[in-house]
Amino acid sequence: MxxxxxxxxxxxxxxxxxxxxxxxxxxxxxxxxxxxxxxxxxxxxxxxxxxxxxxxxxxxxxxxxxxxxxxxxxxxxxxxxxxxxxxxxxxxxxxxxxxxxxxxxxxxxxxxxxxxxxxxxxxxxxxxxxxxxxxxxxxxxxxxxxxxxxxxxxxxxxxxEFAPGGEELPGEGELVQDVVADPLAWAEVVLLADAAQAAGLHRAGEPVEVLAGARGELVELLVWALAQKVLTQDAAAAIADHYREAGAVTDVSAARAAGVSEAAIRQKRRRAVARLRTAVPLWAAAA
Structure with a gap:
């Protein structure tokens, strides 16, 4: 690479x-x-x-x-x-x-x-x-x-566009309340969601607040990896869909949708994760 x-x-x-x-x-x-x-x-x-x-x-x-x-x-x-x-x-x-x-x-x-x-x-x-x-x-x-x-x-x-403090985020929990209370944190999450949707990594209707924590860090990395051509859109989407706290796409469902075996899906994801892991130091170095 x-x-x-x-x-x-x-x-x-x-x-x-x-x-x-x-x-x-x-x-x-x-x-x-x-x-x-x-x-x-x-x-x-x-x-x-x-x-x-x-x-x-x-x-x-x-x-x-x-x-x-x-x-x-x-x-x-x-x-x-x-x-x-x-x-x-x-x-x-x-x-x-x-x-x-x-x-x-x-x-x-x-x-x-x-x-x-x-x-x-x-x-x-x-x-x-x-x-x-x-x-x-x-x-x-x-x-x-x-x-x-x-x-x-x-x-x-x-x-x-983002609306800092202009509307409430759905859902409850301490993390969500912190985001709602802080216009800067709200702006960051909404702008990331906008980029993730454009990249096909954030589902329509999915709550924005799921990008406020570790999920947001993963999606941010995937958006970057797509922009820098580290991953294809399919590979990035496969990682995003598999590593979810809720609503993760199972290998069975992914294999059925793609018309391939579960083993092929797992192998494809492993290769994508390996490419992403190799690129992480470059991503982190710019932080």
């Missing part, structure tokens, strides 16, 4: 640019000075930009949204301006949001679409959102609001 089919050159270029930026002393000193001035860090903070960036991310994970809001606000207040400092501030925020943008690209992807083309659109939208974010009136849950605004821009550019 050709392992070069995933064209991530947009992301690769950004990461290469980031490494080049981190090797320069002036940008690092500037960002560190902003953080010191705002008392986000103290004099013990790293001097290398990549180390400082990781320090901010690590503390955000440990201390929660309040710390994340603080340092993102410092950068976004400058990113909405003009000049080299605004560009630098925006670039640091974009790097922080890049893993989420890549995940968003994968969820937007439909069969027949190129990863690189959709990624180009998502990254352009990310820059737009960062440079225009209304930080003066939206200083809480900054990272989440950046992602939600990015969803709005991307879905509009791709001509795909």
């Amino acid at each position: 050709n392992t070069a089919y995933v064209d991530t050159h947009v992301v690769d270029r950004l990461n290469a640019e980031w490494r080049w930026l981190c090797d320069r002393p002036v940008p690092a000193a500037q960002v560190r000075a902003w953080m010191l001035q705002a008392a986000v860090v103290d004099e013990r903070a790293p001097h290398h930009l990549d180390d400082l960036h990781e320090h901010l991310q690590r503390r955000s994970r440990a201390e929660g949204r309040r710390f994340s809001d603080t340092w993102l606000t410092v950068l976004l207040e400058r990113a909405v301006g003009e000049g080299e400092q605004a560009q630098l501030a925006a670039r640091v925020v974009v790097q922080a949001m890049l893993p989420g943008a890549v995940r968003m690209t994968r969820r937007c992807l439909r069969a027949g679409e190129e990863f690189a083309e959709v990624a180009q659109l998502v990254i352009a939208a990310l820059y737009q959102v960062v440079r225009c974010f209304p930080i003066g009136r939206r200083r809480r849950q900054v990272a989440r609001n950046l992602r939600l605004e990015l969803w709005h821009v991307v879905s509009r550019e791709l001509g795909r």
Whole structure:
């Protein structure tokens, strides 16, 4: 199998640019000075930009949204301006949001679409959102609001609709309630369902909320595998239909529908799963 089919050159270029930026002393000193001035860090903070960036991310994970809001606000207040400092501030925020943008690209992807083309659109939208974010009136849950605004821009550019919080999902359970309560999670699930339906991996009338958990991760992987021609539509559908928590298609039913033996169905699925397993590291590497 050709392992070069995933064209991530947009992301690769950004990461290469980031490494080049981190090797320069002036940008690092500037960002560190902003953080010191705002008392986000103290004099013990790293001097290398990549180390400082990781320090901010690590503390955000440990201390929660309040710390994340603080340092993102410092950068976004400058990113909405003009000049080299605004560009630098925006670039640091974009790097922080890049893993989420890549995940968003994968969820937007439909069969027949190129990863690189959709990624180009998502990254352009990310820059737009960062440079225009209304930080003066939206200083809480900054990272989440950046992602939600990015969803709005991307879905509009791709001509795909979702209604964050506009209607209730059917069904009950803690996971479903979490999705309903969070417009961003709702948007992610609905957009994935839209891509899955277009790929023939989500049945008409099937509840959207089944894509909120592990099932959604599998379907997201299958949509990506179809778009990158790792699997045929039949192979992807066979995996999607077999690995369901409810309503799974049995080998007997699949064999009868295809006019072949159950052994042939199992062998076909094993080959498809093997191809998918080989491709998973490439899928995960873009996360």
